[in-house]
Amino acid sequence: MATNLNGAANGSSNNDDFTVKAGLAQMLKGGVIMDVTTAAEARIAEEAGAVAVMALERIPSDIRKMGGVARMSNPEMIKEIQAAVTIPVMAKARIGHVVECQILEALGVDYVDESEVLTPADDQFHVPKHDFKVPFVCGCRNLGEALRRIKEGAAMIRTKGEAGTGDVVEAVKHIRTVNAEIARARAALAAGGELAVTAMAREIGCDAALLKQTAELGRLPVVNFAAGGVATPADAALMMHLGCDGVFVGSGIFKDAESPEHAAKRARAIVKATAHYTDKQALIEASIEHGTAMAGISNAGLRPEEKMAGRGW
Amino acid sequence: MTVDSKPSTITVGVLALQGGVVEHLNLLRKAAGHIASPAFTFAFVEVRTAPQLAQCNALIIPGGESTTMAIVARRLGLLDPLREFVKIQHKPVWGTCAGLVMLAEQASATKQGGQELIGGLDVRVLRNRYGSQVQSFVAELELPFLDANASNAKGEAAAGERTFRGVFIRAPVVEEIIAPGDGSEKGNGDGAGKGGGRSVEVLGVYRKAEEGKPGEGEGEGDIVAVRQGNVLGTSFHPELTDDVRIHVWWLRQVVEAARHGDLVVGGA
Numbered sequence: 345m346a347t348n349l350n351g352a353a354n355g356s357s358n359n360d361d362f363t364v365k366a367g368l369a370q371m372l373k374g375g376v377i378m379d380v381t382t383a384a385e386a387r388i389a390e391e392a393g394a395v396a397v398m399a400l401e402r403i404p405s406d407i408r409k410m411g412g413v414a415r416m417s418n419p420e421m422i423k424e425i426q427a428a429v430t431i432p433v434m435a436k437a438r439i440g441h442v443v444e445c446q447i448l449e450a451l452g453v454d455y456v457d458e459s460e461v462l463t464p465a466d467d468q469f470h471v472p473k474h475d476f477k478v479p480f481v482c483g484c485r486n487l488g489e490a491l492r493r494i495k496e497g498a499a500m501i502r503t504k505g506e507a508g509t510g511d512v513v514e515a516v517k518h519i520r521t522v523n524a525e526i527a528r529a530r531a532a533l534a535a536g537g538e539l540a541v542t543a544m545a546r547e548i549g550c551d552a553a554l555l556k557q558t559a560e561l562g563r564l565p566v567v568n569f570a571a572g573g574v575a576t577p578a579d580a581a582l583m584m585h586l587g588c589d590g591v592f593v594g595s596g597i598f599k600d601a602e603s604p605e606h607a608a609k610r611a612r613a614i615v616k617a618t619a620h621y622t623d624k625q626a627l628i629e630a631s632i633e634h635g636t637a638m639a640g641i642s643n644a645g646l647r648p649e650e651k652m653a654g655r656g657w
Numbered sequence: 658m659t660v661d662s663k664p665s666t667i668t669v670g671v672l673a674l675q676g677g678v679v680e681h682l683n684l685l686r687k688a689a690g691h692i693a694s695p696a697f698t699f700a701f702v703e704v705r706t707a708p709q710l711a712q713c714n715a716l717i718i719p720g721g722e723s724t725t726m727a728i729v730a731r732r733l734g735l736l737d738p739l740r741e742f743v744k745i746q747h748k749p750v751w752g753t754c755a756g757l758v759m760l761a762e763q764a765s766a767t768k769q770g771g772q773e774l775i776g777g778l779d780v781r782v783l784r785n786r787y788g789s790q791v792q793s794f795v796a797e798l799e800l801p802f803l804d805a806n807a808s809n810a811k812g813e814a815a816a817g818e819r820t821f822r823g824v825f826i827r828a829p830v831v832e833e834i835i836a837p838g839d840g841s842e843k844g845n846g847d848g849a850g851k852g853g854g855r856s857v858e859v860l861g862v863y864r865k866a867e868e869g870k871p872g873e874g875e876g877e878g879d880i881v882a883v884r885q886g887n888v889l890g891t892s893f894h895p896e897l898t899d900d901v902r903i904h905v906w907w908l909r910q911v912v913e914a915a916r917h918g919d920l921v922v923g924g925a
Contacts, residue, residue, distance in 0.1 A: 360794075360795035363795060363824055363897060363898075364790075364794060365790075367793075367824055367894060367897045368790055368793065368826050370676075370677050370897065371676050371677055371721050371722065371754070371755070371826060372676075372721075373675065373676060373677065373678070373679075373721075374673070374674070374675040374676065374678070374721075375675045375676075375721070375722060375725055387769065390724060390768055391728075391768075392728070393724070393725045393728035393729055394725070395675065395721070395722040396722070426789075428769075429768065430724065430766065430767060430768045430784060431722055431724055431725070431768075432722075432789075432790065433789075449791060452788065452789040452791060453789070453790075454789050454790035454827070455790065477791045478790060479790065612732075615725070615728070615729065616729070616732065619674055619675060619705075620705065623705075
């Protein structure tokens, strides 16, 4: 379970820079990163024990409902959140939007999420992430996509899931796919050596050296969180059980919460379930504390064009 | 993670509430290979509960988010057992980054309303000393206490290196030593092997290489490694490197403590 990626392996020009970028993600393991839209919500998240907050203008379920173009948040709101909490503050930029990323870096955010939850700005290229000092987290549905993002410089990966639905099925599918493909890469390396790994890399569209490193490690070479539809303590524990290093909770904390106090309870409950995902008694307590979950939308009822996970490649 | 009871077993825990747990366990296992002895074996375990803590002869508190660790530990009723472990039983404890924050008696730049600490080091730490993640960095550190160590270490991969690769991530530093009447504001860094002292020793200082604001503080750099009796704290993350030297050095002290009977060495 070593996660110390040699930065040189993904083309980082400076190994120290990549150690520091990937290292922050390593320090977030076992924790919960919560979507927040105001300083007050960020404080609720911090008090509940979140390891970081993700600043965005609207939670994914509202982006889904309201439609329109979803963009980087207003810097003023991000500054207010930075001033309100001492835990790391992350923020989302549109896929391929280099300038939004530059603005977020200049604001001093701790991580940029180049996210499919926002409307993509470039239909050909993701942001070249090695060019930045701020680290990036990116979504994936499978191993090829994860390693393409890491090759571009991402220092942390998350499943895409299907954001804003409260339906965990896609997040489960994505982590299972990644795990199965890592197992396949290991088998390929064992049976056919480097040639077999290179063939598989060609097939899934990723860098062969990174795939080999992944096969040797038996896991992604950077930290991998779950995201996209995690709504309850049991969902969070399920994602940990499937091998994720931690969870992002988007709409699940504040959507349909009866009051700020209810949101705080949900947040505490999900932190507890993530930290103690094997402890059944803790999971019972967390599930009771959590109360009613967001209503949600079944993923199966979404039309293909309504899905966010298909954005990016 | 086998608990072996042939010779006496020294159980070293890593607090596993959140953060860089596996990284420490990996380096501990590597470091143990440098301290071979027929007299004892090591067991390295994750610690999430008070009963698990009670099994341990020594503990590492890893990097992570100190606010999260404090909140989770309080909800589990783990803060008081941890304080007893550190301050009453005086078992060897090492905190890295967030672990250093947890082991300080005081912390500044904490969240609104402050945060709970375990304590044990008579220092005040300043959280996020260097700012946000874009100010995180790697710097070569002079750690004189490792030199003494290197001379009796046989053939370690990293032995002979003069400096240690310090990985600082949103790192805290010791901004003040608060022990009343303590004179050793500036240690010579060579505290290894003295043992038993209860005053704060400075084991490492980071001085920014060039273009550092000259008037900053005392102009003497930042205190990034301290020890007080059984408690060690470092601002940086040895567990994010492959360099086992500090882990080896610390494990030797764990063994030493066992030998002097400061520890109850558990076999059962």
